[in-house]
């Protein structure tokens with residue numbers, strides 16, 4: 001039986017269609033939902049976890065409908081939102097035992113210890129969680145989510161605000177859960193992490209899934225060579241027909257072309273003719289970031305996701 005089957009799932013808030021006719025089939029894999037701010041990721045997760053009711057469509061978690069069998073759905077899933085609570089006045093073990101009791105697990109102490117060991121927190125289990133690092137807190141939240149042995153795990157931005165080592169460790173745990181047979185549905189803004197860790201990704205734009213596939217396949221389908229140019233000044237001309245302008249990320253203009261080197265030379269000449277000062281030209285294979293830019297493009301001001309600003313913000317948080 002498929003772990004997550006989504007059919008025509010739609011959510012409307014007044015006149016706004018937050019999620020539009022989403023249909024996906026997800027099973028024993030890590031599926032990443034990627035999209036700019038306000039594109040409908042959280043609304044999707046909230047519908048799948050039965051926290052809000054869809055306007056139309058349905059989804060089945062391990063065969064149970066989110067509309068007609070929400071209780072059975074909840075028995076099969078765990079959801080770790082971005083701001084899940086860990087009580088700082090309790091120890092790690094006490095926090096997990098609390099969750100185990102909440103779920104009515106028969107052997108809460110033993111189950112909590114097993115979950116703590118799995119998330120490599122056994123040696124700090126008796127410390128107050130206010131002494132934990134951000135990465136440890138995130139692992140504790142995962143331990144809490146695992147106490148009732150869910151078939152399907154929903155994670156909202158699991159690595160946000162963590163340093164590189166902490167992020168890698170969280171993904172290692174997520175991958176090992178998948179390897180044990182769990183289905184993981186994750187939202188993330190980190191394209192590079194989704195690229196490495198997700199078996200498949202779905203790209204959502206204004207409520208509609210515009211592509212879903214393996215990252216390698218999306219890169220092969222959507223992009224050719226990527227030419228990235230940093231230049232001062234504004235371009236007022238027309239780009240050659242065989243070069244596609246993808247958009248701007250930070251101060252970098254990105255293009256795709258069959259032959260990146262030739263396109264790089266042609267573009268720098270053209271930009272210089274229009275009085276621009278070309279500072280750097282680089283040619284590389286496409287990343288998921290490029291796929292995202294190619295599919296979603298530049299957003300209007302109200303919804304634009306500013307990667308540069310977001311990354312700067314995260315660096316400040318770390």
Ligand SMILES: Nc1ncnc2c1ncn2[C@@H]1O[C@H](COP(=O)(O)OP(=O)(O)OP(=O)(O)O)[C@@H](O)[C@H]1O
Nearest residue numbers: 013016017018035036037038039040041042043044
């Ligand atoms: N309860 C609500 N009432 C009205 N509009 C809502 C409600 N919840 C979400 N929306 C709107 O639905 C759209 C999708 O929101 P959602 O939170 O699902 O996006 P998101 O992709 O998770 O964004 P972010 O990355 O910023 O969390 C947005 O335009 C949002 O303002």
